[in-house]
Amino acid sequence: MSETVAADLVLLDQPFTAPGVRIAIAPAMMRYALRARDPAVLSAVIGRVLPSRIGDVVDGIACLGPDEWLALLPAGTVLENETGQLVSVVDVSCRAVGITVEGPGAVALVATGCPLDVERMAVGRATRTVFETVEIVLWRKAVDAFHIDVWRSFAPWLGAALVAGSPS
Amino acid sequence: MLLIHCPYCEEDRPEVEFVNGGQAHIARPADPSSESDADWEKYLYIRRNPRGRHHERWRHIHGCGRFFNAVRDTVSDRFETTYKAGEPAK
Numbered sequence: 087m088s089e090t091v092a093a094d095l096v097l098l099d100q101p102f103t104a105p106g107v108r109i110a111i112a113p114a115m116m117r118y119a120l121r122a123r124d125p126a127v128l129s130a131v132i133g134r135v136l137p138s139r140i141g142d143v144v145d146g147i148a149c150l151g152p153d154e155w156l157a158l159l160p161a162g163t164v165l166e167n168e169t170g171q172l173v174s175v176v177d178v179s180c181r182a183v184g185i186t187v188e189g190p191g192a193v194a195l196v197a198t199g200c201p202l203d204v205e206r207m208a209v210g211r212a213t214r215t216v217f218e219t220v221e222i223v224l225w226r227k228a229v230d231a232f233h234i235d236v237w238r239s240f241a242p243w244l245g246a247a248l249v250a251g252s253p254s
Numbered sequence: 255m256l257l258i259h260c261p262y263c264e265e266d267r268p269e270v271e272f273v274n275g276g277q278a279h280i281a282r283p284a285d286p287s288s289e290s291d292a293d294w295e296k297y298l299y300i301r302r303n304p305r306g307r308h309h310e311r312w313r314h315i316h317g318c319g320r321f322f323n324a325v326r327d328t329v330s331d332r333f334e335t336t337y338k339a340g341e342p343a344k
Contacts, residue, residue: 140262140318141265151317151318152318152320154319201268201269202268213317214317214319215268216270216271221316
């Protein structure tokens with residue numbers, strides 16, 4: 087990869103498999119950036135339960151910070167945002183790309199670039215963190231399955247880095 | 255790797271998720287136009303640079319995004335404690 091410059095990288099156009107790991111682009115989904123001082127108001131506006139503890143996920147809505155949530159919902163899901171309330175519900179569906187990493191080697195692969203103690207991350211938790219120098223949202227969906235949400239312009243590099251880090 | 259306890263996430267998180275925000279507990283004067291030049295300079299530029307215990311602002315920029323305060327030893331680089339923004343100095 088040393089002769090490849092970042093601009094030449096292309097996003098994984100088909101799933102990549104290596105011993106114990108499978109990397110693929112996640113299907114298109116709806117993403118909402120949710121902000122509110124008072125979670126109860128936001129919860130009432132969108133009609134969904136919000137996780138209160140940072141890192142928890144409830145029905146696809148992850149709590150990233152004390153007043154910040156990221157909703158990762160199936161394509162076509164629409165959240166109410168014309169409310170006049172002091173909350174922010176912003177459609178950011180096209181901002182990021184989802185990359186799924188699955189298989190018995192998933193933990194080791196994510197750990198090649200993520201400084202968190204990935205093995206100890208509880209199933210069902212999600213957090214903003216970094217992979218090398220790229221900011222990601224890491225969601226552990228199962229013991230051996232991760233969803234990585236990464237901003238679109240970083241996605242080709244991240245895909246290449248995950249492929250490069252896979253066992254051969 | 256250095257681990258920093260984020261008081262909002264309530265977890266020990268890797269150092270690379272954080273950025274330093276300079277000395278903590280510097281209050282902006284309520285009425286800047288009544289400040290003397292010397293006092294204003296002191297507020298803007300004059301900072302402590304202690305050898306040892308230092309109160310600092312840190313931001314969990316690649317995590318919850320929040321600023322918080324920390325007490326760090328500038329010699330050993332050990333974090334003594336961290337606490338939420340707005341809480342009294344420890």
